[in-house]
Amino acid sequence: xxxxxxxxxxxxxxxxxTSVFNLLTGLNQQVGNYPGITVERKSGVCKxxxxxxxxxxxxxxTYSLNASSLDENVVIEVLLNKKDKDYPxxxxxxxxxxxxxxxxxLFTQIKDLGIPTILAINMxxxxxxxxxxxxxxxxxxxxxxxIVLMSARKKKGxxxxxxxxxxxxxxxxxxxxxxxxIDPPYFEKLQKAFPKQSLYKLWLVxxxxxxxxxxxxxxxxxxxxxxxKKKSELKRxxxxxxxKRFQFINDTLxxxxxxxxxxxxxxRAQLDKILIHKVWGYVIFFAILLFIFQAIYDWSGYPxxxxxxxxxxxxxxxxxxxxxxxxxxxxxxxxxPGIAGVAIFIPQxxxxxxxISILEESGYMSRVVFxxxxxxxxxxxxxxxxxxxxxxxxxxxxxxxxxxxxxxWKQRLITILVVPFTTCSARLPVYLIIISLIIPDERxxxxxxxxxxxxxxxxxxxxxxxxxxxWLLSKYLKMPSSNLFVVEMPNYKVPLWKNVAINVYEKTKxxxxxxxKIILAISVVLWMLASYxxxxxxxxxxxIVTEANPGVVGxxxxxxxxxxxxxxxxxxxxxxxxxxxxxxxxxxWKIGVALISSFAARExxxxxxxxxFSVGNEAETTIKNRLLTEVxxxxxxxxxxxxxxxxxxxxxxxAMQCMSTIAIVKRETNGWKWPIIQTIFMSGLAYVSALIxxxxxx
Amino acid sequence: MIVSLAxxxxxxxxxxxxxxxxxxxxxxxEMGCLPGNDVTLLHTAPxxxxxxxxxxxxxxxxxxxxxxxxxxxxx
Numbered sequence: 001x002x003x004x005x006x007x008x009x010x011x012x013x014x015x016x017x018t019s020v021f022n023l024l025t026g027l028n029q030q031v032g033n034y035p036g037i038t039v040e041r042k043s044g045v046c047k048x049x050x051x052x053x054x055x056x057x058x059x060x061x062t063y064s065l066n067a068s069s070l071d072e073n074v075v076i077e078v079l080l081n082k083k084d085k086d087y088p089x090x091x092x093x094x095x096x097x098x099x100x101x102x103x104x105x106l107f108t109q110i111k112d113l114g115i116p117t118i119l120a121i122n123m124x125x126x127x128x129x130x131x132x133x134x135x136x137x138x139x140x141x142x143x144x145x146x147i148v149l150m151s152a153r154k155k156k157g158x159x160x161x162x163x164x165x166x167x168x169x170x171x172x173x174x175x176x177x178x179x180x181x182i183d184p185p186y187f188e189k190l191q192k193a194f195p196k197q198s199l200y201k202l203w204l205v206x207x208x209x210x211x212x213x214x215x216x217x218x219x220x221x222x223x224x225x226x227x228x229k230k231k232s233e234l235k236r237x238x239x240x241x242x243x244k245r246f247q248f249i250n251d252t253l254x255x256x257x258x259x260x261x262x263x264x265x266x267x268r269a270q271l272d273k274i275l276i277h278k279v280w281g282y283v284i285f286f287a288i289l290l291f292i293f294q295a296i297y298d299w300s301g302y303p304x305x306x307x308x309x310x311x312x313x314x315x316x317x318x319x320x321x322x323x324x325x326x327x328x329x330x331x332x333x334x335x336x337p338g339i340a341g342v343a344i345f346i347p348q349x350x351x352x353x354x355x356i357s358i359l360e361e362s363g364y365m366s367r368v369v370f371x372x373x374x375x376x377x378x379x380x381x382x383x384x385x386x387x388x389x390x391x392x393x394x395x396x397x398x399x400x401x402x403x404x405x406x407x408x409w410k411q412r413l414i415t416i417l418v419v420p421f422t423t424c425s426a427r428l429p430v431y432l433i434i435i436s437l438i439i440p441d442e443r444x445x446x447x448x449x450x451x452x453x454x455x456x457x458x459x460x461x462x463x464x465x466x467x468x469x470x471w472l473l474s475k476y477l478k479m480p481s482s483n484l485f486v487v488e489m490p491n492y493k494v495p496l497w498k499n500v501a502i503n504v505y506e507k508t509k510x511x512x513x514x515x516x517k518i519i520l521a522i523s524v525v526l527w528m529l530a531s532y533x534x535x536x537x538x539x540x541x542x543x544i545v546t547e548a549n550p551g552v553v554g555x556x557x558x559x560x561x562x563x564x565x566x567x568x569x570x571x572x573x574x575x576x577x578x579x580x581x582x583x584x585x586x587x588x589w590k591i592g593v594a595l596i597s598s599f600a601a602r603e604x605x606x607x608x609x610x611x612x613f614s615v616g617n618e619a620e621t622t623i624k625n626r627l628l629t630e631v632x633x634x635x636x637x638x639x640x641x642x643x644x645x646x647x648x649x650x651x652x653x654x655a656m657q658c659m660s661t662i663a664i665v666k667r668e669t670n671g672w673k674w675p676i677i678q679t680i681f682m683s684g685l686a687y688v689s690a691l692i693x694x695x696x697x698x
Numbered sequence: 699m700i701v702s703l704a705x706x707x708x709x710x711x712x713x714x715x716x717x718x719x720x721x722x723x724x725x726x727x728e729m730g731c732l733p734g735n736d737v738t739l740l741h742t743a744p745x746x747x748x749x750x751x752x753x754x755x756x757x758x759x760x761x762x763x764x765x766x767x768x769x770x771x772x773x
Contacts, residue, residue, distance in 0.1 A: 051708055063725060063728045063729060064724075064725075064728045066724050066725075066728070068723070068724070070726060088749070098755075099755065099756060101730065101754065101756075102728075102729055102730050102754075102755075102756050103753060105728055188740055235724070238724055239724065241718075242727045242728055243732055243733075246732055250703070268757075269740075272740070272750075274740060276743070278743075278744050278749070367758070369759075370743055370750060370759045371743060373743065373747075373748050373759075373761070374743055374744065374748070375749050376743055393728070485748065485759075485760060485761045486723060486726050486729060486758055486759075486760055486764075487748070487758060487759045487760075488723045488729070488749060488756070488757065488758050489757040489758060490757070490761055491757075529740055643706065647773070
């Protein structure tokens with residue numbers, strides 16, 4: 001009976017580790033999170049020769065075992081703890097044939113832990129083109145391991161790798177380089193104190209404790225009495241250790257590898273010349289952004305409309321087929337539109353991640369980071385924050401998910417917190433109707449209309465709020481941030497479509513299953529609040545309205561009944577309840593109701609106002625005219641004057657009014673703390689600025 | 699002549715002599731930025747930051763203030 005084995009895939013970023021993982025496991029994989037942190041945990045199953053079943057864990061990419069981020073720390077936690085359920089029977093270090101020198105550093109470290117370690121040299125198909133030759137038997141001897149040459153891209157060597165994993169017991173265990181010569185007295189003492197432990201493991205525990213964070217110690221000895229060295233001394237030793245390892249690697253490769261440099265140049269240098277050019281680099285980047293933006297904003301509109309009408313049709317059908325009653329209503333008006341509210345985001349998310357994966361896979365994303373770092377730094381962000389910030393103009397939800405590419409947790413958190421300030425497409429209908437109400441349709445200098453200038457100002461306000469608050473957050477948020485900026489500039493590659501497809505699929509699925517639940521739940525609650533009310537006013541709405549309006553029939557009567565019902569529903573009372581709070585901003589309870597229901601999605605604002613002012617589903621001009629003539633009974637003036645309008649625009653520009661965003665922020669930050677702080681901060685800013693605007697302008 | 703890495707001109711090559719240890723992220727060493735290795739400045743972004751280097755065959759970008767902590771010898 002063959003037993004199941006654990007296999008860890010380890011490697012530097014950009015070595016094609018994920019391609020190897022996808023090739024080994026196919027779609028047989030699961031993506032989750034490590035408990036308590038937002039580091040992705042990818043695992044999958046692979047059938048090996050002789051009936052062995054391998055559980056493959058794709059550990060986060062890292063350059064060494066000296067962790068400086070949460071992702072890298074996961075690698076250490078798994079490898080140090082023999083009782084961890086992911087602790088490997090065998091480790092596969094995936095390396096890239098072109099960067100073998102750098103990749104071998106990690107290999108020698110893993111080997112020192114006493115885990116059987118296979119070296120998989122990926123991208124071997126590039127050897128001829130790059131003029132690289134390797135003496136594999138000699139390299140195997142010097143590194144004391146089993147080596148597999150492979151190409152995940154060309155699907156070559158994968159059977160050899162499976163074979164090697166299956167016979168992992170034949171892989172030699174033990175160090176190939178003696179690094180402890182760097183300070184013999186210290187290490188001898190350490191070994192004497194813990195004779196049963198691997199010396200390298202002890203050393204790792206000590207340096208990690210001092211440099212990063214206390215690691216989880218179930219099976220790890222307490223080494224605190226050995227924290228005798230100063231931080232700077234430890235760092236010095238770590239550097240010596242790194243140098244020692246590189247000496248060994250250099251000697252090894254000198255004897256086993258030849259590179260014909262004449263053949264090596266070319267493609268990268270040519271492309272870099274254009275793509276990171278001081279002028280053209282930016283032009284190209286903004287052209288690409290424009291293209292992506294266009295795709296999310298425009299093209300995803302077609303599938304989104306289809307989804308929308310499909311669900312609307314389904315709701316109608318359910319209503320027609322099922323017996324009328326509370327359950328049918330809930331299904332057709334609460335649950336089905338709720339699911340539609342989740343599904344409608346799928347095209348946008350899929351499109352954004354399609355482009356992001358292509359940019360990542362091709363190696364272009366590192367160039368973007370290089371180009372934008374200088375600008376973004378001023379606001380406490382890094383070059384990588386630019387893509388989420390700009391895609392936020394389409395929708396904050398995929399934008400928040402796109403922050404996963406930012407390794408530094410502090411910068412990632414700040415980006416997540418400020419992204420919802422950028423003007424998303426759902427704000428647009430709200431802006432358009434309010435602008436058309438309060439800003440005259442006139443032009444300055446013949447070309448620019450006041451209305452379009454106002455719209456542009458609102459987009460600018462969004463960006464300024466995002467950058468301003470990230471500047472504030474970077475100043476006042478106290479958390480460790482590795483301000484070290486070392487970005488690898490990988491080779492350009494044609495994206496592997498399988499990797500892109502799996503990535504798009506995983507991200508979309510993640511959104512539907514995680515954030516989708518919350519969105520659906522709140523939609524149903526909001527629907528219930530709007531469809532039920534306490535007392536006679538709600539339940540006998542038809543009679544009351546018919547009596548009060550003798551002679552009124554047909555649609556006009558229907559609309560008046562709907563309006564009356566909404567006024568006396570729970571949400572109507574909620575609107576009246578918050579009226580004292582929103583009155584200083586220039587709003588009455590009707591706008592209050594629209595604000596609350598905007599939580600389902602901002603664009604609902606227009607529809608809710610239409611219902612509440614009993615204009616039904618008529619053309620926009622009707623809603624507009626109705627709003628223009630509405631008089632505020634408390635002040636006796638027109639409800640929609642310039643001051644109210646500006647106040648509403650500012651409120652919508654700043655307020656966190658979208659439960660889908662809250663749900664995704666909760667998902668990405670692994671808890672309610674940050675979405676709550678974010679909601680309070682944004683809504684507070686919205687309230688104060690709307691208040692000031694109204695009080696000054698009135 | 700020994701200068702700081704930040705003073706290299708685009709396309710110029712040098713050999714790393716020393717690193718001012720405490721301000722250098724270990725990650726940089728792990729990517730091959732070690733004394734004795736060759737380094738070439740390939741590109742810089744506007745205002746000379748970040749800097750795009752080829753160190754010992756590894757291609758990476760670092761910020762200018764880190765580059766100031768690295769001494770290189772140029773012929």
